[in-house]
Amino acid sequence: MPEKSFVETPGPAGRPARNRRRRTGEASDPPAEGGSLSPPTSPPMSPMMAQFWRAKKAEPGALLFFRMGDFYELFDEDARIASRELGIALTSRSKGDDAVPMAGVPVRAFESYLMKLVRRGHKVAICEQLEDPRDARGLVERGIVRVVTAGTITEEDALDARENNYLACLHLPSRPGARAGLAWVDLSTGSLSASELAPGEIADEIARIQPAELLWPAGAREREGELAAELSRQLGPRISEREEWRFDPGATRRTLLRHFKVATLEGFGVEEDSALVPAAGALVEYLEETQRSACEHVRRIHLVQPGDHLILDRATRSCLELVRTQRDGRREGTLVETLDATVTPMGGRLLREWLLAPLRGPEAILERQRGVAELFEAPFLREELRERLREVLDVERLAAKVSTGRANARDLAALAGSLAAVPPVRAKLESAYSAMLGRLDADLDPLEDVAGRIRATLVDAPPLSIKDGGIVREGFSGELDELRAASGDGRSWMARFQAAEVERTGIAGLKVGFNSVFGYYIEIPRGQAERAPQDYVRKQTVKSAERYVTPELKEFEAKVLGAEERARELEYRIFCELREALVPELGRILDTAHALAQVDVLAALAQKAAENRYTAPAIDRGDTIKIVDGRHPVIERVPDGESFVPNDSHLDSGERRITILTGPNMAGKSTYIRQTALIVLLAQIGSFVPAREAKIGVVDRIFTRVGASDDIGRGESTFMVEMVEVANILNNASSRSLVVLDEVGRGTSTFDGLALAWAIVEHLHEKVRARTLFATHYHQLTELSARLSGVCNRNVAVREWNDEIVFLHRIVEGGTDRSYGIHVARLAGVPPEVLERARAILRDLEEDSEDLTARISRHAPKSGARGPQQLSLFGPRESKVEAALAKLDLDRLSPIDALLELKRLRELL
Numbered sequence: 001m002p003e004k005s006f007v008e009t010p011g012p013a014g015r016p017a018r019n020r021r022r023r024t025g026e027a028s029d030p031p032a033e034g035g036s037l038s039p040p041t042s043p044p045m046s047p048m049m050a051q052f053w054r055a056k057k058a059e060p061g062a063l064l065f066f067r068m069g070d071f072y073e074l075f076d077e078d079a080r081i082a083s084r085e086l087g088i089a090l091t092s093r094s095k096g097d098d099a100v101p102m103a104g105v106p107v108r109a110f111e112s113y114l115m116k117l118v119r120r121g122h123k124v125a126i127c128e129q130l131e132d133p134r135d136a137r138g139l140v141e142r143g144i145v146r147v148v149t150a151g152t153i154t155e156e157d158a159l160d161a162r163e164n165n166y167l168a169c170l171h172l173p174s175r176p177g178a179r180a181g182l183a184w185v186d187l188s189t190g191s192l193s194a195s196e197l198a199p200g201e202i203a204d205e206i207a208r209i210q211p212a213e214l215l216w217p218a219g220a221r222e223r224e225g226e227l228a229a230e231l232s233r234q235l236g237p238r239i240s241e242r243e244e245w246r247f248d249p250g251a252t253r254r255t256l257l258r259h260f261k262v263a264t265l266e267g268f269g270v271e272e273d274s275a276l277v278p279a280a281g282a283l284v285e286y287l288e289e290t291q292r293s294a295c296e297h298v299r300r301i302h303l304v305q306p307g308d309h310l311i312l313d314r315a316t317r318s319c320l321e322l323v324r325t326q327r328d329g330r331r332e333g334t335l336v337e338t339l340d341a342t343v344t345p346m347g348g349r350l351l352r353e354w355l356l357a358p359l360r361g362p363e364a365i366l367e368r369q370r371g372v373a374e375l376f377e378a379p380f381l382r383e384e385l386r387e388r389l390r391e392v393l394d395v396e397r398l399a400a401k402v403s404t405g406r407a408n409a410r411d412l413a414a415l416a417g418s419l420a421a422v423p424p425v426r427a428k429l430e431s432a433y434s435a436m437l438g439r440l441d442a443d444l445d446p447l448e449d450v451a452g453r454i455r456a457t458l459v460d461a462p463p464l465s466i467k468d469g470g471i472v473r474e475g476f477s478g479e480l481d482e483l484r485a486a487s488g489d490g491r492s493w494m495a496r497f498q499a500a501e502v503e504r505t506g507i508a509g510l511k512v513g514f515n516s517v518f519g520y521y522i523e524i525p526r527g528q529a530e531r532a533p534q535d536y537v538r539k540q541t542v543k544s545a546e547r548y549v550t551p552e553l554k555e556f557e558a559k560v561l562g563a564e565e566r567a568r569e570l571e572y573r574i575f576c577e578l579r580e581a582l583v584p585e586l587g588r589i590l591d592t593a594h595a596l597a598q599v600d601v602l603a604a605l606a607q608k609a610a611e612n613r614y615t616a617p618a619i620d621r622g623d624t625i626k627i628v629d630g631r632h633p634v635i636e637r638v639p640d641g642e643s644f645v646p647n648d649s650h651l652d653s654g655e656r657r658i659t660i661l662t663g664p665n666m667a668g669k670s671t672y673i674r675q676t677a678l679i680v681l682l683a684q685i686g687s688f689v690p691a692r693e694a695k696i697g698v699v700d701r702i703f704t705r706v707g708a709s710d711d712i713g714r715g716e717s718t719f720m721v722e723m724v725e726v727a728n729i730l731n732n733a734s735s736r737s738l739v740v741l742d743e744v745g746r747g748t749s750t751f752d753g754l755a756l757a758w759a760i761v762e763h764l765h766e767k768v769r770a771r772t773l774f775a776t777h778y779h780q781l782t783e784l785s786a787r788l789s790g791v792c793n794r795n796v797a798v799r800e801w802n803d804e805i806v807f808l809h810r811i812v813e814g815g816t817d818r819s820y821g822i823h824v825a826r827l828a829g830v831p832p833e834v835l836e837r838a839r840a841i842l843r844d845l846e847e848d849s850e851d852l853t854a855r856i857s858r859h860a861p862k863s864g865a866r867g868p869q870q871l872s873l874f875g876p877r878e879s880k881v882e883a884a885l886a887k888l889d890l891d892r893l894s895p896i897d898a899l900l901e902l903k904r905l906r907e908l909l
Contacts, residue, residue: 047139049075049093049100055127055144062125062147063117071104072126079103085120086113114148115158121237124148146404147290150238151213154188154400161394162340162348164189168211169283170202171247171275172220181275183283183301184209189349189396190297190403190590192283194276195304200732203230205306207314208356211235215286217244242282249273252281259284260299268301276303297403297586310358310684311701315725319704319740320677321634322355335678338634339687341607343386345394346593347600354601358684362619362698368602368686371436373616375606376688382610385428385603391421395593402582409462409471409575412582415589416454419447422592425599436602443595445588457578466575469568480570486563493556494520507531512553520557521547605687612637614688617679622697623653625680625738625771629692632675633682636690645809646692649676651771653735656792658765660782661775662816663796665824668809669775670706672796673740676773677702680738699771700736703729705744719747730763739764739772746777754778765790782815881905 045053052075056064063081065072074082075093079101083090092099105113117124126148130141146152151167159165164186171181180202183194197205206214214231218241221228231239245251253272256265265272270280280301287295318326323336331337336355342348359365375382398415401407407415422444429441455473462471472480498512501522509525521539524532529546536548582589608614612633629646636644645668650656661669679689683696705725726744733739744760745753757778764772765788774781785791793815797808822838884905893901 051139051142052127055125055142058144059123059125059147062123064125064127064144065105065110065114066127067107067129067142068104070107072107072110073102073104075100075102077101081122082113082117085122086116088113111155111157114155115153118148118150118153118158121150123240144292146292149213149240149290151211152187152287152290153212154397154404154406156397159188159397161345162342163352164191164349166209166211167213167215167283167286168206168209169215169279169286170206170220171279171282172217172224173275179275181277181279182206183276183280184211185283185287185298187287187291187295187298188400189346190295190299190400190586191302191396192280192298192300193302193304194270194280195306196275197306199227201306202227203234204311204313206231207234208312208317212238214239215242215282216240217242217247219244242286246282246285247278249278252278252285255281255285256301259288259294260301265301269303270301291404293404295403296583297400297590299587299590308360308364310360310681310699312356312358312681313701313703313728315728316677316702316704317356319706320674320681320702322681323352333634335634335681338637339605339608339682341604341611342600343390343604344392344597344600346392346396346597347389347604350594350597351601351604354685355681358681359686360684360698360700362621365619365684365686365698367434367436369616369619369688370434371440371602372605372609372686372688374432374434374437375603376609376616379610381428382603382606385425385599386607388421388425388428389596389600389603392418392596395419395596396590399586399589399593402579403586405579407579408464408466409458410464412454412578413458413460413462415582416451416458419451419589419592422446422596423448425596429599437599440595440599443591445592447585447588447592450582450585450589453581454578457574467568467572469564469571472571472574477570477574480567480574483563483567483570487560487567490556490560497553497556505531505533518547519561520553521549522553523547609688612690614690615692615694617683617689617691617694617696619683619696619698622695623735623771624695624697625649625651625676625699626693626695627676627679627689627691628694630675630679630694631690632671633678633690635671635675647672647675647809647811649679649773651676651738651773652697653769653771653790655790657769657790658761658772658774658788658792660761660784660791660793660815661773661795661811662777662779662782662793664798664807665777665821666827667796667798667807669796670742672811673742673773673775674704674706677704677738677740698736699738700734701732702738702740703733703770704740704742705729706740706742722747726760730760730768733764733768733770735769737768737770739768739770741772742775743777744774754780757781758784761791762788777821779816785815 052064052066055066056078063074063078065074067073073079079090080103082088082105083101083103086103086105088103088105091102093102094100114124124147125144126146127142128145130143133140149167151165153159153165165188166184166186168182168184173180177199179196179198181194182197182202182205183192185192195205214235216239220241221232253265256277257263260268265277270276284295284298287298312320312322317323321334323334324331325333336352339355340348340351342351359368375385393414395415395418398407398411398418401411402415423446426441426444426446429437429444432438432441457473457476458471459473474481474484494512498510501512502508502510507524507528509528511523512520513523514520518540522536523542523545524536524547525545532546532548535550537550538546539549540547627649630649631644631646649672651659661673663669675690679691679694680696680699681702682689683694684698705722722744726741729739729741741760745755745757747753748756757774757776758781761772761774761781761784764770764774765784769790782793785793792813794811794813795816797810797812799806799808822835822842825838826835884901888901
C-alpha cells in the first residue's frame with residue numbers, strides 16, 4: 001500500500017517533518033491474519049506490518065494509532081474495536097483469507113475520535129512518523145510518542161477549562177489499619193498533590209478529587225473488597241491496574257528524587273518512609289511512561305494535610321449541590337456556578353478547588369477574607385484588576401504544552417500576551433494593605449525577559465502550522481531575512497523574465513507561472529505553440545496551451561525553491577530553540593500563573609459580595625454559629641418572581657445544640673437547613689456570606705442527609721441509603737461538626753421512622769454533641785426539648801385562611817403539631833374524594849396516637865419485661881378495653897351492672 005501524503009505533526013525531539021505532498025515507495029505488503037493481538041508468522045510480513053507489530057508489542061493494552069501519511073490507521077483487533085466504538089468503516093489490507101482488518105481516521109480531525117475512545121475507557125498509543133518520507137531511505141521510521149488515557153489527555157477540546165482533569169494513584173498498605181498514600185496530578189497544568197489517609201478516608205477523598213483515572217496495584221480489587229466495590233461504583237472502567245513492584249518504596253523514592261532533581265524529599269514536607277511516596281513515585285513514573293518525556297512542568301509535590309481542610313463526604317457534596325446538581329449532574333444551579341465571577345480559566349479551577357476543600361484554621365480563613373474585603377471596599381481597584389486579568393489566557397495549560405513539546409507558535413504568542421498583563425496587575429497591588437494581596441504581589445514575576453524573547457522572535461499573529469514558515473519576525477535572523485529576500489525576489493524576477501520573453505518571441509499571450517507539482521513554467525496558447533523558440537523544452541500539455549521550461553528558468557527555480565525550503569527549515573529550527581529555551585522558565589511561569597489565579601478568585605468573591613449584598617462573617621474557634629437574615633446563595637438568585645425571605649440561625653454547644661425544625665412541606669425547611677450549611681462553608685473558604693450579620697465558629701466537618709433516593713448500583717433501597725448515610729454521621733461526627741438532617745426515618749413505616757428519629761436525636765445530643773439542624777414531620781420530636789437541655793424547637797410559620805394555607809417561609813421559635821400534608825396534596829391536584837377520605841383517616845389516626853409521645857418518653861422496660869415489639873400503624877386493639885376499664889367506677893357498680901360490663905368488655909376483645 002503506498003504511503004499517503006505526509007503532513008506536519010508534533011512529535012518528540014527529532015528531525016522536523018516537511019509539509020509537502022509526496023508519495024514514498026513503500027510497497028504494498030502481504031496481509032497478516034486478522035483478529036489476533038500477536039503478529040502472524042505466516043505468510044511473511046512486510047517491513048511496515050513488522051514495524052506495526054513491534055509498536056503494538058510495546059503497548060499491548062492500547063489501541064495503536066499508526067501514522068501513515070494523512071491518516072492514523074488501526075489494524076487487526078484494534079481496527080474492529082475502533083470501527084465499533086467510532087462508527088467508522090472497517091476495511092482490510094488485501095483480500096481473501098489472509099485479509100487484515102483495517103480502519104483509519106484523518107490526522108487533521110483525530111482529536112475528536114481520540115476523545116471518544118478515551119471517554120469509553122480505552123487507552124490509545126500514538127505512533128508517529130519520526131522522519132520526513134522524502135529523507136527516508138526505505139521504510140519511514142516510526143515510534144510511539146505518547147500514550148493517551150483518561151487521566152493523561154491534554155487536548156483542549158477534551159478538557160473543561162474550569163475543571164481539573166486529575167490522574168490519581170493509590171498505594172494501599174500491607175499492614176491492616178495502616179495509612180494509605182494518595183497522589184493526584186493534572187497533567188494539563190502540572191499540579192501534583194499528595195496525602196496520607198486513614199483507610200476510612202480513602203473513598204471520600206477520591207470522590208472529592210473526582211479523578212478521570214485511578215491507578216492502583218494489581219490484585220487490590222480482590223484484597224480490598226468493600227473499598228474496591230465503592231471505587232468501582234465511583235469510577236467504573238477508569239481504574240487502571242499497575243504491577244505491584246512499581247509501588248516499591250525504594251524505587252519510587254528514587255523516581256521522585258530523579259524527577260525533581262533533589263537529594264531529599266523533606267523540602268516538600270514529605271518524610272522518606274511516608275505512605276504517599278509510593279503513590280507519588282508510581283504516578284510520576286506513569287506520566288513519564290505515557291508521555292515519553294520528563295514532564296518538566298510537574299515540579300513540586302503539594303502536601304495536603306487532612307487537618308487543614310473541612311471534610312465534605314460524597315453525600316454532603318451531592319446534597320449541597322456544590323459543583324453538580326443532584327437531579328441531572330449539571331453545573332447550572334450549583335454553588336460554584338452562582339459564585340463564579342472569575343475571568344480566567346485558572347481562577348475558575350481554583351475557585352472550584354476552594355469550594356471542595358474549605359479551610360479549618362481561622363487564621364488562614366481570615367487571611368483570605370481580608371483580601372476579599374480589601375477588593376470589596378475598593379471597587380475601582382477591583383474592576384481595574386479584573387479588566388487586566390481578562391487579557392490572561394490559560395497560562396498553566398500553555399506552560400504544560402511547552403513542557404511536553406506540543407506548543408505551537410500561536411500558543412507561545414498567547415503566553416507572551418498573557419504575561420504582558422502581569423506588570424500592570426503587580427503595579428495595582430503595590431499599595432495593597434492586606435497580607436494576602438501583599439504576598440501575591442510579591443509572588444507575581446513580571447517575566448518580561450520571557451515575554452520579550454517570544455515577542456522578539458515571533459510575528460504578532462503567527463499561523464497555526466509551525467513548519468510552513470511565516471512565524472519568525474523579520475529582523476530576528478539575518479540569514480532568514482536573506483533567504484526570504486531570495487525567494488521574495490521571485491515575483492519581480494518572473495515579471496521581468498516574462499516581459500523579456502514576450503519581447504524576444506513576439507508571443508503576446510506568453511505567461512510565466514508556477515504550481516506545486518511541476519514548478520515554474522512558460523505557458524503559450526496552443527494556437528501559437530509553433531512559434532516557441534528552439535531552446536524551449538516542452539514540459540506539459542494542458543487543454544488550451546503548451547507549457548515549457550528553459551535552462552534559465554530551471555536555474556531560477558532551483559535558487560528560489562531552495563531558498564524557500566531552507567527558510568522554512570530555519571524558521572522551524574528557530575521556533576524549536578525558542579520553545580526549548582522556555583522549559584527552564586516553567587517554574588517562574590507556573591508560580592506567576594498560580595498567583596494570578598488567586599488574585600482572580602479574590603476579586604471574583606469580592607465582586608459577588610458587592611452584587612449580592614454579602615457581608616463579612618466573624619470567624620473564631622468558638623462553638624457558636626449565629627446568622628442574622630441568612631439567605632440561600634443559589635435559590636435567592638433564581639428569577640421565580642418571589643423575593644427570598646431571609647431567616648436567622650443560631651446553634652451552639654449549650655441550649656441550642658440541636659434545633660428540631662417542624663412545619664409543612666413546601667414551606668422551606670430544606671432550603672433553610674441547606675442555606676445554613678452553605679453559609680458556614682462559604683465563610684470557611686474566606687468568602688463573604690449572604691446574610692446581614694454572621695458569626696461562625698469553625699467546624700471540622702459538614703454532614704448532610706437531605707432528600708431520599710435509591711442507589712440501584714449499590715443494590716440498596718431508599719431507606720438503606722438513608723440509614724447508611726446516617727450511620728456515617730453518627731460514627732464520624734464530632735462536637736466540632738455541623739450536622740444537617742432532613743426527614744430522617746421517612747423511608748420506613750411511621751412508627752419505625754419515628755422511633756429511629758427519636759433515638760438519633762438523643763444520640764446526637766448525648767454522645768456526639770454536634771451542632772445539628774434536624775428538620776422533620778414527626779412533630780412528636782418537639783417533646784425532646786423538655787427532656788434534653790440542648791434541644792430547642794423552631795418551625796416554619798404558616799397562616800390558615802378559609803381552609804387555605806399561606807406559606808410565610810419564616811422560621812420562628814416553637815414547634816408545630818401539624819404538617820398540612822393534605823393541603824399540599826390539594827395544591828398538587830389530588831382528587832377531592834381522595835382528600836376527603838384522607839381527612840377522615842387522619843382524624844382516626846390522631847385520636848389513636850394522642851398519648852404516643854408520652855409512651856415514647858417512658859423509662860426503659862424493667863428487667864425480665866418483653867423485648868421491644870414492632871408497633872402497629874393504628875396502635876394496639878387492647879387500648880379500647882383498657883380505656884373502658886379505666887372509666888369504670890367499681891364503688892358504684894351493682895352486681896348485675898358488673899356482669900353486663902364484663903360481657904361488653906369480652907365483646908370488645
